[in-house]
Amino acid sequence: MTALSMTGDLWIGDTPLIRNLALDMPAGRWCCLLGVSGVGKSTIARLIAGLPGPQRLDGALSTDDGQPLAQRVALMAQGGQLLPWANLVQNVTIGARLRGEKPDTARALALLEQVGLAGLEHRLPAALSGGQGQRVALARVLIEKAPIVVLDEPFSALDTLTRLAMQDLAARLLKGRTVVLITHDPLEAVRLSDRAWLLGPQGAQDIALPQSTTPRDFRTPEVLAAQAALLSRLHQDMACAG
């Protein structure tokens, strides 16, 4: 298990994006990043994943075990990463194949069934709906064994009920991993996170969460109250930003 810490100022080229970032992500926990569109959530995802781009952190991104982050992060990006020429099984096993490992087809099939795509294993992505495609991408990140997992709006295209089911699945299968979840959905943040931050140009503000263990039951009053509180806070934040 690996804890992650990110401090400093985030830049895109010569433009400051977020100042005074201080994110402490405990090992084996889910950390959630919220904030208006364009605030820099996906930029942080790319930074943690070590992907190239104009972003720059004037500060430090470190792990508690002192080992470099590179090669230990799995990222589910916001789309466009399915291979249009490959069927769903091939899409889910592409990581292993790109590394030259033996693809675990049985596990891929099981995961596709768990994300509700049984029977579609040999379809091409073009034959899927947006939500189905997103679940293929989810299966692909779930098959990876990286200790740190970054999920950038992983459930955004799903209907409410499927979304709840996928949240439970991800929470179960990613238990023990350090997960960075980017979302716009207050309920999702409240259900899944051990820590959550609202990002803004001036830094990250802590968001209060219920004490219970994740994934939290969406029917309990404390979860619904936290969701309402968070929604109203996002609303305020949006009003300030606008």
Add this chain to the structure above:
Amino acid sequence: MRWLNYAPIRALIALGFALALWQLVVWVSGVPRFILPGPLRVGAALWDNAALLWEHARFTAVNLLAGLAAGIALGVVTALNLALSPGARLMLRPVLIFAQAVPVFALAPILTLWLGYGAASKIVVVMLVIYFPVTSAFFDGLMRLPAPLADLALMMRATPLRRLFLLQVPHALPALLSGLRLAVVYAPFAVIIGEWVGSSRGLGYLMLMANGRGQTDLMFAALFCLAGMSLLLFGALEKLGGIRS
């Protein structure tokens, strides 16, 4: 009139009209047949010289296919190498652009001088002519991996070779197909020019010879054989493209 939806039928009807018009022009104007033979006369020439045409067409077709195969193979290997190695890109790309500036058709006489009047010079002309369009189209496709897939390769710690064959090549296949379409259009030109420059066999040779003897109908017959060959090639390629998509 549902049979009109079938493209080959429409093509045949259009061809029929064109041939009828041609025949009409020949009849009405009374052009001498060594200037412009009518389609009926050309048809007769096709029939009468079938064995001769077949013999020469076979020579041309074999060279055409061999040149195509060699040019495509060389182009694909070059593009793969360029995509894989920045060093190769640095060294080879200027050479390729320079090579593109040389009109390869103009090399045909030199190639005939070096390789003789036989099949080799024709195969090499075809190969050289199609080499650049194939290389260039495929290489462009290989280098235009969409950013999300490039990210995926990084994220999954892909080795360069696996990135190439699992992501870049499948993504570049449509681009390669456009390159092949160009190749199939250029290749018959190239093989005929190769034969015009110096040959004792092939449809190009037959056309020159028929022309010299005033056998214009035979010349047209050879031309039709060549056109048929091009159409077959094009059809085969479209079939190949259809399987993929």
